[in-house]
Amino acid sequence: MTRTVKVAVIGSGLAGLTAAYRIAKTERLGDVQFEVHLFEKASSVGMDSHSVSVEVPGYEGEYRVDVPMRSFQGGYYPQLIALYKHLGVRFREADFTYSFSSLNAGAGHAHQTPQRFMKTTMIYNGQSGLKGVGMPTSLFPPAATGYSPSALAAWAWAYAGFVLSTIFVLIFYLRLVMFSLPLRLNTTPTTPRRQTYRHQLTNALLTLSSKLLPCRPPADTTLREWTVLTTPSSPIARFLSLDTRWQEFVQHVIVPLFSAVCTCGEEMVWELPIEEVLDYVYLTFRTHHYVVSNGVRDVAKRMSSCIPPSRIHLGMPIISLVYSFITGDSAPTVDIHCVGGNVFKGFSHVVMATQANHASRLLQSYLDTVPHKVQDKSQKRHFYMVSRMVDALSEIKYCKSIVVNHTDSTLMPENHHDRRDLNLITFASSPSEETKPLGDEHEELCVPPSYTMATHIVPTPVSTPKSSPEDIPVRVYQTTNPIIAPREDTILSVARLERAVVTVTGKRAVRNFWRAAGDNEDHFGREKREFGSCDDSEEDSGLESDEPSERPFKWGCAASQRSTLGPLQGAGRLASRSLRSRRSMPSLRATNNTRRLQAYREPGIWVCGSYAHSGIPLLEGCVVSARNVVEQGIWPAEGVQEEGEKVRALW
Known part of the structure; x- marks a missing residue:
């Protein structure tokens, strides 16, 4: 008999879309029918929620500007490029050139002419x-x-x-x-x-x-x-x-x-x-930059097209996750409570594809629904693992970012000879974080002056006439993290975002969700094998610690190596003694491990996103972490790993 497994994906950025697409594309595997639901607090799919449409003289139709700029580079984004090719997304080479300039902070304010105190120090013409x-x-x-x-x-x-x-x-x-x-x-x-x-x-x-x-x-x-x-x-x-x-x-x-x-x-x-x-x-090094030809809206549309519209819940902020235990043979599930009294019940797996700080708050609300006295050993282990997930997610640091689309050309070097595709502006001195942005009347549009202001000259659509610069009276610029504000009458849109930043502490915390293949040290799982005691006062907090390898040398970047899920993924499904593998995740195909995975009754809580992978939090981490959660986590947990391997080659 076919059994239905409900999966909730929270967040519709690239990580959430990838996880939902991977599940929905292979909806039926063996005797399992997956039913995926996508939740997004914004009124549109998250990957395109901050993009804007602008009018360009001489261009017929809608001209979409991605916010933030979605560029990617060949050597750092292999899985993203493979996904775009699989989807049929068109992208083109865009080997960006750069200009580096310094700004004299004492020469004036934002309302004055900024190019009078802007000095270009270096011009880089691209292609490594x-x-x-x-x-x-x-x-x-x-x-x-x-x-x-x-x-x-x-x-x-x-x-x-x-x-x-x-x-x-x-x-x-x-x-x-x-x-x-x-x-x-x-x-x-x-x-x-x-x-x-x-x-x-x-x-x-x-x-x-x-x-x-x-x-x-x-x-x-x-x-x-x-x-x-x-x-x-x-x-x-x-x-x-x-x-x-x-x-x-x-x-x-x-x-x-x-x-x-x-x-x-x-x-x-x-x-x-x-x-x-x-x-x-x-x-x-020696690779090309690429940009999507038709914008990220095309990517979001292609990835969400295989999900029934009734299962895409837009404008649905989530209030809390609730542990739902039904007596009898039914396994515990998770209920999702949203704004407006909307409740969605019966999810066997929840994929947290949102920011780490948001995910930690939702998981804390999940822990608040735990019964005061938990006697069952399986439940005790599950809630302990979720609490360790909250601790690890709390170590991921974020910084605020502002993206402004405008038509003010004064946020770049004055001389056109110094302007390039990307123009980076920093202060000539080293200002502190407490230094006020230039221009008191535009403080809400500026970040602290310790940031680097990056102004991108948005390329003109192909159908726009280009016989001479005078044919295009208006240019669109996108400035990320402005330290001087554009003129108010030139502003087209303002987006305020948050971005995960890698730190040494956060990097150790992420090792609980991701690790390179062959990195088999599981200090957390080794200490908690029996889970007889789940007291927070025990010596090991669950965060991964580095130990020297026995090999005399090692070659390879962690960001490009094959990756596996960390011990906290699944909130206990992959960290128990019977399911832990000393070599790599494919060993979970073994029959005894599959049976034990199916016998584990607690809900699966999974984490993916740009921060849940090695390297700088970028689009590649979204794709890799989401794919690992589905292929190495949800599929084995439901005993369909072997059937999933047959369709894995499709992408």
């Missing part, structure tokens, strides 16, 4: 440096005109200074690429009690290699610590000022770039784990 760099107008001689000897000498000195600075940038960029090579050496490998000559030789070679090769530092090293470790310290380097120039390269190039990528302030960029930064550099 293959197109070289441009010479900013700030390096041009101020009054050198004509062909007089003085003018020629001034231009010669200007070009000489530019060439010299370019050589330093090239050297430091190649040095950064070398440091990003994913090589890790274990200088303290475990050895037997009786150390042989072979072990002594191995240890000596590893110690020597760690000094000669550009090896990765420990995973909890921050960008600030790594900068100090990698600063050249030899007498020759100090004589050539390579130490200060390297620190300036990190301060004025790496920090603004990752402040724009992570949409966070400078102080948070300095505390980023260096592993995420180096993985991004290594995986995006």
